[in-house]
Amino acid sequence: MAKARTQTIGAVRRTFSPWTDPSATPLIRFENVVKSFGAFTAVNHVSLDIYEREFFALLGPSGCGKTTLMRMLAGFEEPTEGRITLAGQDLTGVPPYERPVNMMFQSYALFPHMSVADNIAFGPKQAGMGKGEIAARVEEMLALVKLESFAKRKPHQLSGGQRQRVALARAVANRPKVLLLDEPLGALDKKLREETQFELMDLQQSLGMTFLIVTHDQEEAMTVADRIAVMNHGVLVQVDPPATIYEQPATKYVADFIGDVNIIACKVEGCFGSDLRLATSLTPHPLQVTHSGDQKPGDEVWLAIRPEKMRISLDAPDAAAGNCFEGEIWDIGYLGDLSVYHVELPCGTRIKVSQPNLSRVVERPITWEDKVYVTFTPHAGVVLSR
Secondary structure (H helix, E strand, O other): OOOOOOOOOOOOOOOHHHHHHHOOOEEEEEEEEEEHHHHHHEEEEEEEOOOOOOOOEOOOOOOOOHHHHHHHHHHOOOOOOEEEEEOEEEEOOHHHHHHHHHHHHHHOOOOOOOOHHHHHHHHHOOOOOOOHHHHHHHHHHHOOOOOOHHHOOOOHHHHHHHHHHHHHHHHHHOOOOOOEEEEOOOOOOHHHHHHHHHHHHHHHHHOOOOOEEEEHHHHHHHHOOOEEEEEEEOOEEEEEEEHHHEEEEEEHHHHHHHOOOEEEEEEEEEEEEOOEEEOOOEEEEEEEEEOOOOOOOEEEEEEEEOOOEEEEEOOOOOOHOEEEEEEEEEEEEOOOEEEEEEEOOOOOOOOEEEEEEEOOOOOOOOOOOEEEEEEOOOOOEEEEEO
């Protein structure tokens, strides 16, 4: 019997979603985990399941608890309360070197006096592998990260991207159950970082391993991860696939933290099936939005709208166009593939609208101090109660 298709939002990288299967057993389980340092609580009652072969991202600002959570899994810290299990084994009291995990640090921590091949061979040697097996494993890892011709070089003779790949090969040479990546691409320039993100995804799927990455880079997490856990002040705020995090944020914090967004304070005036009529100080006309929540008239809510979900025009829309803001161009950011317009409304509030630059030449481009009209459809935004 064919499996029913799971309804999804946005792009799907692969058909892999064990978290939607009630019978699936998690590989890693955090059970009501707390970590305190004196009076400071870094991780506050976190419960989280991560599945085998999942590429999972812990995302949040500095000090949110994501690295502390990873360090507890690695064994560098012990939970103050709760427990962590890996493949059904309680990790309480298990030292780092006896856990089937490996960690790749932001600094890479390569041995400077060793060649690339010897760096990769270090783990298998420590594990007591035979010489022939070690040589075969090193050859396999070099081919995996496309560094076969660099085997005899020392780390200082490599570029930043090459050193990153050596560190990755060394980290997976012992075939741990879980690879922990702590800001692994932070030292790379933007273009190389973007290229390496896709290499990481390909490598993870080739190895069939579970990757857990800690990052504060939203774009990085959105690119590589099957699911993202957004953290704030030691608490999990939302755990979902990237498209759901972006298109259906659970809270105002998540909407604001992930990408650009306009957050508009509103009051519910009326409910009409799946539509809400919202009053806001930004326009004298009520907004009509589609929402499946349980808001009722009189509720204070926020409407979150991404800049790319809105349209900007020099011409006034017709009455059927629906939701509309009138304003004046305050600033423009030209980014090549798109332009970002900052529109000041009569009340003084500024909103962002982004538009793709589909043509090299525009007859009458929108420019500073132009009067413009910003429109959006009823289903373009998300209504948030918290």
